Amino acid sequence: MAITLSESEQESLLEFAIQLAREAGAVILQGSKSIRQELGGSSGIDSKKNSVDLVTEWDVKVEEIVQNAVKEKYPNFGFIGEESYSKGLRPELTDDPTFCVDPIDGTTNFVHGFPFACISIGVIYQRKPLIGVIFNPFLDQLFSALKGHGAFLNLTTRLPLSPPSPLSSLSSALIGVEWGHDRTKELVDKKANSFSRLAGDPAFGVVGGKMAHSIRSVGSAACNYALVASGGLDLYWPWDVCAGIVIAQESGGFASGGPHVNHDGDVTEEILHGRKYIVVRAIADTPGESGREAQKRIVKEFYETVEDWDPK
Secondary structure, three states: OOOOOOHHHHHHHHHHHHHHHHHHHHHHHHHHHHHHHHHHOOOOOOHHHHHHHHHHHHHHHHHHHHHHHHHHHOOOOEEEEHHHHHOOOOOOOOOOOEEEEEEEEOHHHHHHOOOOOEEEEEEEEOOEEEEEEEEEOOOOEEEEEEOOOOEEEOOOEEOOOOOOOOOOOHHHOEEEOOOOOOOOHHHHHHHHHHHHHHHOOHHHOOOOOOOOOEEEOOOOHHHHHHHHHHOOOOEEOOOOOHHHHHHHHHOOOEEEOOOOOOOOOOOOHHHHHHOOOEEEOOOOOEOOEOHHHHHHHHHHHHHHHOOOOOOO
């Protein structure tokens, strides 16, 4: 029999995820400092390899802390961890509550001490995102949301941080993108072509150029989601993060999947497994168009501009 959650149980689950994120955040800060101290004494060609090994060590450590706490508190809940998922351990998604955790999102930032790395804790319930918690310990920023209850910064400030404004087209947008870890020529070329069209000026030879206001690469999918929810980024083209979907949606944002799914705002199991996402901030209604219609229009314009590829 599937596990059911009452309203009060959902709220308790959110509180648990928030406390767990803060505890893991302290370990992330400790790990970042430790890695930079260790790498400070190294030199030469092995420094990058050493940093990868050290990151993996701390990634696994944080995931184990979270997973052990979940097992103790919620032994019958599912658990999907980024580290274990990347090694091929992919449990079947059911109607039961399932934790979806990225222990350190933004690992390159984590190594360099660039203050945009975080832990991302999501809970999927009845095959849809229910709870999202993103904690950036470097900036002491906690983003949290429970489906139907709004999204908040540090528990008290409701998101978005300011009233939504209209968004006429990509040319007015501040867009979040990332290069990612796969730097093969095929993928880098597709991303470079896509980023060129997003940023380029068609009046000066960029065919299909949208001349977006600008493009940002923060280096963390979850932090980018939080920026969209806050209203700082207009849209973000991420690869995977469960927690960010809830936070973005509860701030009035629009989340969807890749170019070939039905963009109706319903994040289905197909979209969750697809590992292709797009998220657009809350947009104000205008006399001729609702905010939701504008979000769908922006998604359509975006996918007509960029090239598609399969994430690895």
